[in-house]
């Protein structure tokens with residue numbers, strides 16, 4: 001076989017290289033560190049962890065990231081094998097000795113007879129004679145390559161910052177207080193009437209909320225993160241500081257909305273949540289991008305009527321990040337539709353985190369290797385953690401009815417909201433249990449989704 005070229009030897013690129021090589025196909029892995037650094041990496045080691053040393057929960061029975069760990073192990077992941085070998089005690093989490101981990105990944109990659117590591121910066125899209133290639137250059141993709149990607153994908157399809165609004169699990173929203181309605185009842189093509197969930201605030205609740213936002217503890221931008229705020233993406237707490245009424249005339253305006261539970265009383269302000277995934281299991285808080293610290297966010301956003309018990313699939317943030325608009329640009333096997341054979345992997349596809357980036361590298365590697373061998377890439381079922389994350393990246397997104405053409409696509413960690421719902425009737429009260437409350441049901445639901453994921457992953461790998 002002729003080699004598959006992989007650009008970037010981070011979490012995703014290293015895993016992709018391993019998967020390709022383990023399937024008997026040679027790899028050229030191009031990594032710029034050693035020649036050119038990034039603002040966050042400190043070493044030349046492959047798969048360097050730039051910040052925390054945690055791979056998060058390792059509980060495969062009821063935690064989504066634990067499930068993806070388990071699936072990656074089943075698929076022969078190098079990143080997971082090295083993490084397991086260099087684990088340090090961290091309760092239920094999988095934390096690693098960062099140097100030992102990166103050194104182990106580097107050694108395994110360098111030792112592999114089918115992998116050649118080339119230390120160079122790739123400054124343009126892969127040349128045509130690299131017929132199969134994977135770009136895995138991460139959140140800190142070098143500017144020259146980012147510009148080349150942007151020229152190819154269009155300027156709106158590559159972001160240099162993420163501006164993330166919190167995302168809430170739908171089943172934790174109190175629909176006795178909230179209601180479904182699009183502003184002015186606009187329904188676009190394919191509209192279900194469930195595109196938006198609205199939370200009403202009266203004047204006192206609004207004022208208390210604004211006070212809490214202003215008092216909230218924001219995270220500063222790191223110097224290298226550059227210009228902090230950009231058009232249309234002001235953090236909600238900055239908007240609140242600009243004037244007490246700013247939010248009521250902006251993202252929290254009550255116009256065109258009638259409280260279904262109390263139609264005669266006009267809400268003073270409304271927080272809207274927009275359907276975030278095709279499954280309808282997640283809703284994002286419209287216009288609520290924020291730099292507040294995570295602890296403060298949960299506390300302040302639970303002040304909103306209807307969100308008092310909100311479970312957040314992810315909290316808001318604003319970071320430097322390079323990622324493409326994968327749902328429109330990539331096909332199911334992570335190939336750029338405009339250039340078959342060129343794949344993307346890792347954080348640049350719009351996943352978030354070490355584990356998720358490595359898992360998308362794992363898939364991109366397997367898909368590219370299959371293609372090189374003349375096989376059809378085998379896509380993991382959507383019920384697996386790998387499949388649900390892939391689905392988030394490549395297509396699980398809805399077009400907003402209210403703003404046709406706009407899609408909500410924000411970088412995402414793996415979470416149970418990305419998995420398809422269970423068959424109706426799957427959650428049954430265990431025998432002998434007297435009180436089976438909402439929390440118990442949530443735990444059982446997660447356990448059932450996790451068990452289904454692992455079972456389907458084993459079948460997928462057996463068939464792959």
Ligand code: FAD
Nearest residue numbers: 008010011012032051052122137138142346347353354357
């Ligand atoms: P990376 O691991 O960044 O790998 C990309 C590689 O591509 C790098 O080695 C880079 O040198 C190389 N490269 C870039 N451009 C080129 C080029 N033109 N030619 C050749 N090589 C190139 N995630 C967590 O889970 N926990 C955290 O605590 C955490 N903290 C973070 C802190 C910061 C400051 C940043 C920026 C990100 C953080 N992340 C964290 C996210 C984390 O970086 C990613 O999830 C993960 O490292 C992404 O994996 P990746 O393989 O996509 O990119």
